[in-house]
Amino acid sequence: MKRIIVVALLGAVWFVVAAAVAWQVQASADSVRFPDNFADGVLYTTVTRGNLKEEIWTSRATIDAVKAGHPIPSGTVITLVDFRDGKLFRYVVMEKRAGWGGQYPPDRRNGEWEYQAFNADRTVNTAKNLDRCFACHKPRAAQDFVHTFEQMKTAN
Ligand code: HEC
Incomplete structure (x- = not known):
């Protein structure tokens, strides 16, 4: 009986x-x-x-890095504010951090980027299928999965 308890406890600790x-x-x-x-x-x-x-917004540090020909730095957040008929509709955000993305298989993974969709009130849009974000940004792998990479280079 005692042994069973010890084994169970060890199992719990391991878990x-x-x-x-x-x-x-x-x-x-x-x-x-x-x-x-x-x-x-x-x-x-x-x-x-x-x-x-x-x-489309990002930090000064990211713009400076891209203009200098460096990789997009860890910690970069890109915010796309989406307006329809002049009214705020939603936000889509992508964020890159060192070590992110490692849990995904190669056919899904976009480097170290994660994606999220937010409603106009800034709450998470839980109905959004984020697989589509990965799939549609994947063809831009050569420019770190960012569609508007050239625009970063020419930004002020
Ligand atoms: C149908 C293809 C498609 C899908 C799906 C998609 N994107 Fe994009 N995304 C684009 C394109 C193209 C741009 C460049 C801006 C433009 O032309 O509208 C872009 C731009 C962006 C940008 C600005 C940085 C950049 O790459 O230029 C962010 C941030 C972004 N998308 C996040 C997301 C998120 C989050 C999702 C999922 C909720 C998503 N996108 C889904 C095609 C897509």
């Missing part, structure tokens, strides 16, 4: 340790928080298409 380790190394879309201070950064490009207007 807690393993869970803690897994938790530490696994970033996910939940790691991407709404970037409250995005507008302190640089509005580096605006895209207009029909009734749609997008303002």
Whole structure:
């Protein structure tokens, strides 16, 4: 009886340790928080298409790194503010951190980027299928999965 309890206890301890380790190394879309201070950064490009207007923001540090020919730095957040018919519609955000993305198979993984969609009130849009973000940004692998990479280079 005693032995069973010891074995059960050891099992429980092992489980807690393993869970803690897994938790530490696994970033996910939940790691991407709404970037409250995005507008302190640089509005580096605006895209207009029909009734749609997008303002795309990132930090000065990221713009400077890209202009200098360096890789996009860890900690980069890119915020796309999406307007429809002149009204705020939603935000989509991508964030890069050293070590992120390691849990994904190669056919899904986009380097160290994670993606998240937010409603106009800045809450997470839980209905959004984030697989589509990965898939549609994947063809831009040669420019670190950023569509508007050239615009970063020519930003002020
Ligand atoms: C159908 C393809 C497609 C899907 C799906 C998509 N994107 Fe994009 N994304 C683009 C394109 C193209 C741009 C460049 C701006 C433009 O032309 O509208 C872009 C731009 C961005 C940018 C600005 C940085 C950059 O790469 O230029 C962010 C941030 C972004 N998308 C996040 C997301 C997130 C988060 C999702 C999922 C919720 C997502 N995207 C889904 C095609 C896509």
